[in-house]
Amino acid sequence: MAPSAVPLETASALDHLPVKAANKANGQNATNYDLQLKDVETTSLVLRTFRCLIADLCEQFKGGHPGSAMGMAAIGIALWKYVMRYSPENPNFFNRDRFVLSNGHTCLWQYTFMHLVGYKIMTLDQLKSYHSTRTDSICPGHPEIEHEGIEVTTGPLGQGIANAVGLAMATKHLAASYNKPGFDVVSNTTWCMIGDACLQEGVALEAISLAGHWRLDSLVVIYDNNQITCDGSVDLANTEDVNAKMAASGWEVLEVADGNNDVEAIVAALVRARASTSGKPVFVNIKTTIGVGSRVAGDAKAHGAAFGAEEVANIKRAADFDPEKSFVVSDAVYDFFGEVKTRGREFEREWEELVTAYGEEHPDLASEFALRVKGEFTDDWASVIPPKENFPTAPTASRKSAGLVCNPLAARLKTFMVGTADLSPSVNMIWKGKTDFQHPDLRPSCGITGDYTGRYIHWGIREHAMAAISNGLAAFNKGTILPVTSSFFMFYLVSHVRQIPPTWAAVLTGSLSSQYAAPAVRMGALQRLRTIHIATHDSIGTGEDGPTHQPIELAALYRAMPNLLYIRPADSEETAGAFIGALSASDTPSIISLSRQNLTQYPEHSRRDGVARGAYVFIEQADADVTLIGVGSEMGFAVRARDVLREKHGLRARIVSFPCQRLFEGQPREYKAEVLGYRAGIPRVVIEAYAVNGWERYADAGYSMGSFGHSLPGAAAYKYFGYDGDLIAERVSKFVRVVKSEGIESLRGEFRDLNVTEH
Amino acid sequence: MAPSAVPLETASALDHLPVKAANKANGQNATNYDLQLKDVETTSLVLRTFRCLIADLCEQFKGGHPGSAMGMAAIGIALWKYVMRYSPENPNFFNRDRFVLSNGHTCLWQYTFMHLVGYKIMTLDQLKSYHSTRTDSICPGHPEIEHEGIEVTTGPLGQGIANAVGLAMATKHLAASYNKPGFDVVSNTTWCMIGDACLQEGVALEAISLAGHWRLDSLVVIYDNNQITCDGSVDLANTEDVNAKMAASGWEVLEVADGNNDVEAIVAALVRARASTSGKPVFVNIKTTIGVGSRVAGDAKAHGAAFGAEEVANIKRAADFDPEKSFVVSDAVYDFFGEVKTRGREFEREWEELVTAYGEEHPDLASEFALRVKGEFTDDWASVIPPKENFPTAPTASRKSAGLVCNPLAARLKTFMVGTADLSPSVNMIWKGKTDFQHPDLRPSCGITGDYTGRYIHWGIREHAMAAISNGLAAFNKGTILPVTSSFFMFYLVSHVRQIPPTWAAVLTGSLSSQYAAPAVRMGALQRLRTIHIATHDSIGTGEDGPTHQPIELAALYRAMPNLLYIRPADSEETAGAFIGALSASDTPSIISLSRQNLTQYPEHSRRDGVARGAYVFIEQADADVTLIGVGSEMGFAVRARDVLREKHGLRARIVSFPCQRLFEGQPREYKAEVLGYRAGIPRVVIEAYAVNGWERYADAGYSMGSFGHSLPGAAAYKYFGYDGDLIAERVSKFVRVVKSEGIESLRGEFRDLNVTEH
Known part of the structure; x- marks a missing residue:
């Protein structure tokens, strides 16, 4: 059943690997730019400039998180200068690599690199708006999806990893659905930066397990291993063998010993991670020192406070900078990143040429692909919703009604990716002819295979990851994928609670999982991501499973949550109205709240337009x-x-x-x-x-x-x-x-x- | 930093270990009863009887979860007959082993063993009330703490593991605090039964990591490894190497190959687990077959539905039982468990004698211990709450006020166990002279050591486990331990979001973690367990961390949640009132919701008795x-x-x-x-x-x-x-x-x- 643990390998063997060659070995979208590392002196200048800039930016507010940002400077150079494929002048370029900062409090690190590589809106003036009272700031305290170049809003630790798993799933799914030999129109990598804390949160652990199961080899998680959290050293609360745990979860593990300065080793490891042939997601464990370059390096004191004017001056002196000057970025530093824009334009041009040629070779698929890229549905959803007269008039559980409405939508519209937290027999979300989203080589003992084109997802008993990963699916490119999750309503706070028998499927139809998932539902609402949560077993009518399964207070939460539709339909007609409401709200997630038990139908009174x-x-x-x-x-x-x-x-x-x-x-x-x-x-x-x-x-x-x-x-x-x-x-x-x-x-x-x- | 992975060992080497000897090797409370396994024939009769009884009980309701209960029959015999130390006639015997059924949907398994070993209230008639409309039933669809012999309410999968970690922590803490050479007045083991699903939930993964970190060797988790969940086989959604993951998390791993029938091997493994010298919690991976004895053995169909009359008859025929007769339990089966009551009385008598002798040798400690056993505070808490005139009149953050009130309580009252999800500098919960709860050998790189007598807990960045484990601490023996958790309010839904600098500690005081923790807060409210959640950073006043950290909708959830006090004090005086409210509500958890920012004090207007x-x-x-x-x-x-x-x-x-x-x-x-x-x-x-x-x-x-x-x-x-x-x-x-x-x-x-x- 389980893959055996992979032997741990350090990246040291790659230290002298020519980066260009390694990059070509990747085989995707080979480009003709030169990734040879610049000379050691310039790299050192950039590192020193970056760290002094971070110290200055925090100092002006007397707060913020300088330590990790300074410790991750070399990782940032590797990513933004050498490894990531993106175009600063067109942050929404479809086939770009996705980057997620799961340790979102280090956002200044990301903002600063976006400035250095030339995101137009990210001016030095904007960087200075970090933690300021300026309401025009695009540098909030954590990355926010509303701003160019930010893929997902992060902050609640661990959510970012799950989002990244969703982004990587989207790549796998779209690539399997649209790529053709010679036409890899979807080929991006997802990079996720994490800190020590992310690896402790349950939602991350659930998502890690799923990424390993699905063998998402287009996902690279980069671990800023500085061993410091707020209370002190990480080993106050965590002494597990992280690498072994990741390997046991089906990940390839790479290590970099000196993450503070060894840009070449980091580049080599990341290039190898992208080109990995293990068929697994890759975990790159990079040892860094929080606050490197300051006198509190390696100490929790460097973590979340400004250094104070005196120490900032010390940092500058140690960096061979003038302590009297602030926000100094020399032309040499900007020049160092100068090629990134050019290369980005090349990425875009190459991809556009590829898509054009694809359109000539595969016109039907290409026109469908074009709709997906635009975020449009591939078919008219309104015409697929059954009319009132098609619903049974006999008492019907509304979770069954949901199936009657959603199954034809999912069958017809490729935008739908529907899944359940191990409650398939209860939630009625399976449509005739569905294919599971699975690695094509998976041979489960129950015999239900699938492949990456599949649009039905077995999330396991992981409600929180289900909702958080779904946010990543929805964020890949707004409208390209509409994730539909399903579970019991209670588990949208509390968790999968128990399992409903397959043999009851004809009688029972629905699911109950809104509480374990609540934090991720909130993040979806905050980001205005359209997902639909099918929440069955939504009242004491759930019955004999008892009070742990009977939601009482949960509706109050979701009715109070901004940007969210919590809809409780009374019968099948109103259930149709609920789906229409959810599908019409393109910037809003919805929870459709459904009964386990049969409900009287009121065709003479109920109206879908009333639900609207x-x-x-x-x-x-x-x-x-x-x-x-x-x-x-x-x-x-x-x-x-x-x-x-x-x-x-x-x-x-x-x-x-x-x-x-x-x-x-x-x-x-x-x-x-x-x-x-x-x-x-x-x-x-x-x-x-x-x-x-x-x-x-x-x-x-x-x-x-x-x-x-x-x-x-x-x-x-x-x-x-x-x-x-x-x-x-x-x-x-x-x-x-x-x-x-x-x-x-x-x-x-x-x-x-x-x-x-x-x- | 991390312990290296332990080599996996199967329990096979223990197969012929004399159980009595192994038990004595344990060294705790050696007893003179004979644990030799009864003859093979009787064991077979008990197994068959048990499985037919489960099939009958589900059949009468045409529902329930027979499959796992049947598959876990041999494990049940091992636990209730041979291994667990408890007294059926006095389910609340203080030093009893604690048992948690994390896969709570298999509750019929527990109820039935409770019946067989002689829990007085658990009659055959009561067993038949499972899933019935009888309002006097003590056999609800999931175990509920209100009923004798049930340690915690379970149902939401994964919560039970976390509860068990809390119960095991309580043992470690009380043993370290009160045991003296020759007087192990607290020496029980915590047993936790789990299914495949429990190992997928994030809250369980967080708790597993903590149990490994704390080296809770009095905890044994027994994994009913049947590889079936609702959607089909487990490998549809989970293909990780579970044993390797547990080992990497600091657990000892044992395996039993035939969990369906080999009672002796199970007993040997469990006895070894209790007597383990690894200094680690033990994970016993037992391979079973869901629905063993039926024709759908090993299939998801056996999981959550009754078998139907015909198949129940088949099960009985195959078990050599009369298919015409139902609910048959012969005298031989009751006799088989007959010694359990006698042994239980001996456990009680031994412990009472020990405590009496302890009182003579250590009178002061013994009288304090007696108060703890009774669930009473060791001091008058009311006198420890500062009077209004002791509070500063300058603007004060209410998270700072909370420290002013809680620190003297925690310093004085040993009942308090106070912890934080990695926000010590922010939540102000550290009192002068506190000792951390840690394994005494832990040497964290930041130098802050502790031992098991410690009452300050570093939970890491694991808000959900913090709240769920706290439920276990509170449930050990009502009133013996009062867990106080702390984090940012938002994380009581969403999770630790970022980290506040230690250097801000003088200015900032509080924490924000109420959303990731919400499911466990609910379980605490449902079980009427007194815990106090210190939820700081409770409004948009939290500031520059942004909308991921600013709770908006969360108060609506907690105000709607039954049995919970959500208290938002306006100043220090009202904060004192909030603690008085929380401490006065002995059957109710409380959330005290506090500001990050300074608040004007209103000594002329605010009144603690007004808060009440x-x-x-x-x-x-x-x-x-x-x-x-x-x-x-x-x-x-x-x-x-x-x-x-x-x-x-x-x-x-x-x-x-x-x-x-x-x-x-x-x-x-x-x-x-x-x-x-x-x-x-x-x-x-x-x-x-x-x-x-x-x-x-x-x-x-x-x-x-x-x-x-x-x-x-x-x-x-x-x-x-x-x-x-x-x-x-x-x-x-x-x-x-x-x-x-x-x-x-x-x-x-x-x-x-x-x-x-x-x-």
Whole structure:
């Protein structure tokens, strides 16, 4: 099953390898520029200039992270000057190498190299805006995707590694899908820089395991091994054998002994990493010294504070620079990087010529490829969404409805890459004829093979990496890939919790994993990356798995999260509306929140265009006494309560369906007033089996959950917590009568909990 | 730095090791009972009985997880009959071995062994309540701590491993603190059962790394290696070399080839694991077959569904049982486990005698130990909380206030175990004279050594494991250990994001890690375990680290989470109140949410007893026009706005301080009405730099955040988002005038956002 550990090799044997030859050995996009290293003196000047500049930039703010940036100077020269294939004048060149700074707090290091190689917007003036109060700064405290040349926003440690795995997957997938002999139209490498901390975070460890499994040999992780974190030396909290762990996870491991100064050894190792024939992702372990060049080199003190004026002067003296002068970059330094722009233009030209020739040889594929490059869908998605009349009218679990909507989309649109955190039988995301994304040589014992063209992803039981890697897939080139993740809703906070039997697939359809994944969902929202998270088993209706699997508080998080659509459809028609909403929101991730259990269908009332507005009148009622707000899986209780109110209590209720708060907030005030009846003088009661937090904006009273759930079969769990049409009607009736007697104005500012016994 | 990989050894060499001798070699609490394995025939009968019983129990519900439970039958016999030290008649016996079922979906396996060995409440009738609608069931779908014999609630995969690491840490710490030569009053082993999935989850990988680092040799993880998950075979998503990875992480690795039937080999491996002299935690990799004994053995179909009546009959026939009879357990099977109770009573008696003798030899230590066993504090915590007059009146960051309150508590009360996810310089949790929790032989390169008596924990950059392991510490014996975690608030969802310089320690004090940790915080709340999470850097005031570090939506999650206190104090006095609240809530975890930046102190207005009530009148005002609700770090804006309203707008404002919604909900209606002025006819505006979701319950309008934050220094970030006393006063004034003109009743049901431009 598992590949045996590879023997560790140091890069020392490569020290004298002519870089140009090694680069050609790579075999991809051979170019005619000369990668011979410049003379030792100039390299030394650049290193010294860079370190003094970092010290100055931190000093002006009296803060920032100088130490790692200084320690990584030689790595930066190797990357930006010699190894990476990119074009500073066209940062979005499609086939560029992707670079991810997972240790995002060292962003000044990246910004400074972007300045030196000639990213037009990255002026010296902009560098000085780091940590300043300038609102026009493109040098925020961590790299942000909004700014040219930044592939993904990083900061939360470990996320960057996972993003890089996604970027490398995208390369593998697009290359397998579009490359033809002689036409490697997708051939870039993904480089990911990490620090000691990244290797401790669980999300990174999950992603590392997946990258090894998929044998993503276009991925190179460069480890700035300086052995210092905030508390002191790394061995205060981590004494594992990192290289052996990486090897056991299916990675090739290279080492560089002197990462502070030996640019040639670093270049040799990185070139070898790109040209690796191991068929594995490569981990380059580079020993550096934090704050090298300062008197606190190798100490935690160099990590996250400015050095102070005196020490900055010392650094400059030691570097043979004038201590009185700041921000000094000589022409020789700019000249050193001068060829990078020229080379970048060549990369672009070569690729464009290649794509042109490709178009002549493979016109159909090339025109599809062109759409993908533009970030457009390969087909009209709207026409693929089933019309209302195609849905079964029998009670249907909304996770099944999601399959009815998503499967044809995934089958038709190559943009879709759909996966699950080991819940295939539960989440209904498999379409007929799907191919798994796998290394083509993989022969799993269950017999399900795949290849890199595959668009169905087995993430294993790794919800957090699933969401974080999906951000990388979406960030490769906006619109080229639309990742769809799936799990139980609860695991979008907590993790895969248990496994649903394959033999239940016909009955159960969905998944529950929104909590373990939450940090990555947030990063997707922050970056405005369109991903769709299929979150099944979304209420206490999940049943006998018990309170660890029953989300209560999670919707409050996602409804409060900016730039995210959290949509809870009530039936198949609304599920179609949820997908339309998610697909229409090109800069927004969505969570579609679905039931495990069967739900009554309301073809006469439910409307996909109502979902698009967030909320809509589901059942109107003349002279209504109360508005019931039904949400998602609990809509059936609202409808049943309405009947009982009429039959037993002589009360008239109208019903509003409310699948998405954020979409509703985008509506005009008049529409909101109409739906919610702001001035109608009747109370509104929301019925949902979650914590009510946030509904107080739209309702006067709530029928909600005030505690965690209980391990009971779904129907029994609902009953146990008072979700029963008769009981709801009784309490609503009592509430309406109190309001009638006390006056509607008595409700202002005192929300009523009709079902909460504890809080 | 890293220990070299240990050579892998199989347990085969132990096959014929006399178990009794091996057990004695352990050297702890030698007992005189006979662990010789019973004859092969009886063992076979027990295995067959157990598997038929599991098949019957799932069949009656037509669901559940029979396959793993059947595959783990022999492991169960080894554990409950031969290896674990516990007392079925007194499940809370203090020095018992702890057992954690990390693959919690196989709970029926644990329940059934608990029945067979004689846990009084675990009757055959109760076993049949598994997955039933019975609300008196003690056999929920995953193990729950509320029920006798269950150490921790599991379900979210991977959490159990982390909990087990915490339980093992507790043993190491208490043993180092209280054992004396000849008096090993704490000497138990922690056993953790895991499945394939647990090894994929990030939280488990973080915890594994820490257990190796701390050399927790009282921890044994038993891997039910059946290579099947929901999607099919494990190698669909995981092909790493697990044993090599564990070895690289500092674990001893043992293997058992036939885990289905070879009870003796399993016993030998487990006994060796407990008696291990490697000084490492032990990973026992046991090969099993899911659903062994059925026709779908080794297939995913055996995993999570009942077999169907026909196959259950087949299983019985193959097991030489009558297919017509169900739930058959012969006397021979009960007799086989008969000695367990007797032995358990002996364990108890031996330990009680030991503790009595210990009390005579070491009376002071013994009386302190007795308090710890009872779960009582060793000192009066209330007297250690500083009085208001001891706090500085100069502006103080509330993370610094937290240090002022917590450091003396931690110094005085041995119950406190305080740690940080690599943010010691930022979170102010180090007290004078603290000792680190470390293996005594560790010699970190930064020179900070420790030992197992230490109560300050360097968690590394592993927020999720920090919170999950803390649950284990708290669960060891309720009240014996109070874990205090610390990080930036954002990392209590997202992760350690960056590192704050040690040299800033005097200025900055606090931490930000609540999102990566969220799943484990939830598990703590679900289990009612008292832990205190110190969450610093809790708003956009965090500043230049940018939006990845600025929590916006996170408070909504924690305010909605049942059984949790989320407390945002406004100054040092309220911070004291927050600790009093957290320490008074013995069954509730708390998050104390603190500022990075300095906050104005309000000794004339702030009251710790006000915090205890959740909200209170901070500044009263006769004939007020408006109530301003100030929260935590943003209280200063409310006070400033009040002044400006009076000076510039001629409006009178009263101020309510509102540090904790859940504590407020527990107050009588009269108190709530008084504080919030339900009927006073004036509007209420909440001022907080978070998403407003949930405040609509208490306010008519909000001055809040409608987007993610921005990378600017703290004061500039506040300004950028409109947090400015003049601007707030201007908008509040306008709002108050609209309300005056439209009438207070116009506010019903239409919450006003005074600062939100997007949503």
